[in-house]
Amino acid sequence: MSNASDIPFAKTTKYIGAALPRATAKRFLFGRGRYTDDIEVPRMLSAAFLRCPYAHARILAIDTTNARKFPGVHSILTGVDLARICRPWVGTLTHFAGMKSAPQLPLAMEKAVWSGHPIAIVIAETRAQAEDALEAIQVEFVELPAVVDALDGLNEHSALINEAAGDNLIYATQIEAGTIAQAFEDAEIVEADFIFGRHTAVTMEPRSILANFDPSTGRLDVHQSTQTPYQFQDVYARHFNLSEANVRVVAPDVGGSFGMKLHVYHEDMAVVGASIISGRPVKFTADRMESFASDIHARDHRVRARLAVSSEGILRGFDVDDVTGVGPFSTYPRTSVVEGNQVVRLIGAAYRVTDYRAALRVVAQNKNQMSQYRAVGHPVAFAVTEYLVDLAARKVGLDPFEIRRRNYLTQDMYPHTTATGYQIERLSLEICLEKLHEVMDYAAIVAEQERLRRTGVYRGIGIATYVEITNPSPAFYGVGGGHVSAQDGCILKVTQSGEIQCMISVTEQGQGTEAIIAQIVAEAVGTDIATVRVFTGDTDMTPAGGAAWACRGAGVGGETALQAGKKLKKRIVEVAGAILHCPAHHLTLVDGRIVDAQQHTRMTLRELAHLSYFRSDLLPAGRPAELTVAHHHGPSGFPFAFTNGIHGSLVEVDVETGIVKILKHWVVEDCGTVINPLLVEEQIRGGVVQGLGAALFEECRYSASGQLLNGSMADYLVPMACEMPDIEVYHVETPTRDTELGAKGCGEAGTAASSAAALNAVNNALSVFGASITQIPMTPERILRAIGAVG
Amino acid sequence: MDITGEYRIAASREIVWSALNDPDVLRQCIPGCKELEAKSPEEMDAKVALKVGPVSATFSGNVRLEDIVAPEGYTLIGQGNGGIAGFAKGRALVRLAEAGGHTVLSYEARAEIGGKLASLGSRLIQSTSRKLAGQFFDSFAAHLGGKRATADAPVSAEVDDLELIHHTQNT
């Protein structure tokens, strides 16, 4: 595959770049995965929560007297009990100037602010007993008017969710670059109003936590289904006033996370608090209904956007207004404004546009909290951008590929700063575009589309570009005061038999982090991958670091492992040199053997380890073999490593039923150095399907009074095997020069623009009817309404 | 969407009106009613067991009568807390008209649910509400007219209300 970058990347590539299966995933095939809910410890209690059924209500009284008498009940805690030991959290960051959000405590105090807000926690011998007792808790509520629609929430007569704030506006920002009025003067203008539904992560494993506080030592041991254990170590220590060194957070196997399992949830804080108060281990696993009512939701944007284009098809400027409803408060510790912020900053990022205006309003509502989920903001930004670019193409009579050719950033333009201020090192937009054109066999599917149209079959072809933020520096959270690490740490140690143990702070939720780290370590050290074992997800075991978020495992974690591996290799060779009385620079390590310049094996790593650990007396005096190294790496250089790629989607719309069938999906992606193409491709495919779910099925529907109407897997539709197409994935590699490894991220690329491609494809199919749709999910009813088949 | 229905009852408007205000009659006719205790002529405390879709719960709440115009009608407002199942509330505008010695009872009802009931049962709430309203007025009409067959099929139903028709046809 062509390489857009002019720097040669010296991949020695026995392991880096190899499509190796994941060694550690085998246990899932034997039923030997170990998820949080699988863990039982002595004296463990189970928790269940009483939740507010109203979207907004005052709590006058809670009576737990009868419930306490239920069999098996250990105790019942309410808001005041936990407020005594838990410092409130506030989901604001200082670099989002002026943002405001109500302080949160584990359980609702005088007011509950969404239907599902936990009010009381029962801990009992079994979950069933805890649930039995919930039935007997009496709560006196006064229902309050609810803010449901984000726009209504901005109305001056609206009910207030956070009275102290004075309004429901959590955050607002404006971006202006260039001369937007001029750009729209004498230009062709295309515009649209978009609605992006709320959807949610639906990890197969629900959230789960087991907190075990030992009052004798003040030790808190937490097993939690999370992607960011170090963040929770910090949160639990600070908010429960514990010694951080005495707090351990372990993420065992995690059954999917997708950004959903890195936020602070009321239930998790209540479980930790309940363990501290009771001095007993307490476990809580959300049932699926609780997941829908309390796992963060995502998107929920209404965007009005205009694009100015010259008659030659040159894009001149974007003008964007985004209103997003984020639930009753801003999520902690990453806030609920990052998604909106990325929407208004990513629109148009792939194009040579200097005139830009955008306004964002982030509004509180009495719905479940909304925050970062896979591809944060990207799907919204690229659906808006790519829909308008297609509209502009139609307006000026260009093919969708041609208008992109004319407006993309090109190889001669890097580094580039976007109109919204993002600094981009290098992209491969035009290379990916031509590659997609080729692999889709564009001319053929267009011809087929036209042929079928005459027979009453309506196919649509859509393409959508993405530019994705990966490998974030502290510019994301750290600069705003957030306790979110952007760096990672790795410890490598040679075992007594010469194998390698790697303890690293990036974490595994199925994406294959442990596999790629093993590949990198084996490559960097020069040893057999079968002898490398990677450990993640335990704050007692690994250095502190950012773990898994924003596509940083390969880019940041991988570079950390690479440099740690090089450090260890140097150390091993030094020890070998001392033993062999040979200058270290004459030696190297290949497949676990120390070889000299003539490639003769002088000793094995196994022999070196044996001598180092069991016959240290034979080593030179005063020079013990230090066969353990640590290395930390944080992004430097560009604040983010931008990736890019393009999606193509071929759909068929049944105009009788409104059902959209996705026939085929293509992705050409560029995540820099590909460490393991098998895993990159599966990350892309999984991401695509989540985006297609958002495009076609997934929506958290609320009633006018703020009730979630489809909080079960029977009513909330996620894509299933029979609805999804085969997805072809191709790679272009433009490594970042900020690291030696050159890897950027790929976990969100699939989701970033698959819904945009599907949106464009459906609109392409509907264009013969003069119809269009700008709302996702594109449900059959909405499709039929768009083509005027139903009122 | 409101649920509406209409019944012709073989009793005078005064008798129907008095039954509509009789907690004993209401207790017998409200589907799943376990307790109903009058606090005042306009207010009653109630305990009602209901099943919406997969969720069963006992609701504790109250029933209030408003806009009372004897003997022409009133608005009945009920709300109940079903513990972990959530809440249910509803209102029904009930009108009585004289029709040749018989009484035509018409109603317009609307129900709302919240919490777990809503997230699991909202697909079913419309049909469940219709069924419950049907059951109530069937029983009510049956109570006044004797054991059976005193309620006609609804004179009009706004929607294709299979359950209600089914119910009334079986009374």
Add this chain to the structure above:
Amino acid sequence: MLTTALLVTVMVNGESVQRFVEPRLSLADFLRRDLGLTGTHLGCEMGACGACLVSLNGSAVHSCLMLAVQADGLSVDTIEGLAESGFISDLQTAFHERNAMQCGFCTSGMLIAARECLAHGGVPSREEIRDALSGNYCRCTGYQSIVDAIETVAIARAEKEVGGPV
């Protein structure tokens, strides 16, 4: 509520087990909690997601929808038993090589559905495989790799059949 524990005898993974269980205990909770067979997962507790599939007298069933007492006298095979018997080793290998699992939470159910899909022999089409998985949610893979893995095994089994002794 009936809470008196009842004695059940179930053949689990080829071994007879006897336990007193509460009548309301689901088969899934019985396997997970009482027997420690945590390879059976709970994803929805309403029979929608397929993570809890087990083999009951040879047929795939949702263990979240069954009560433990209903399994009395029956034979249940969980992922642990099927894996240890070697019965699905070709499926396991194909899933592994094709990376047909990410987080692993759906994998037990997928393997049990895959086993059933291929139980009648022949090589199903990709559409037929996708249909056979229509009761199994996977949120990570996008399904294609799972379909690939099952297809690979179907073809390999068919070839073995053809090439093997008559």
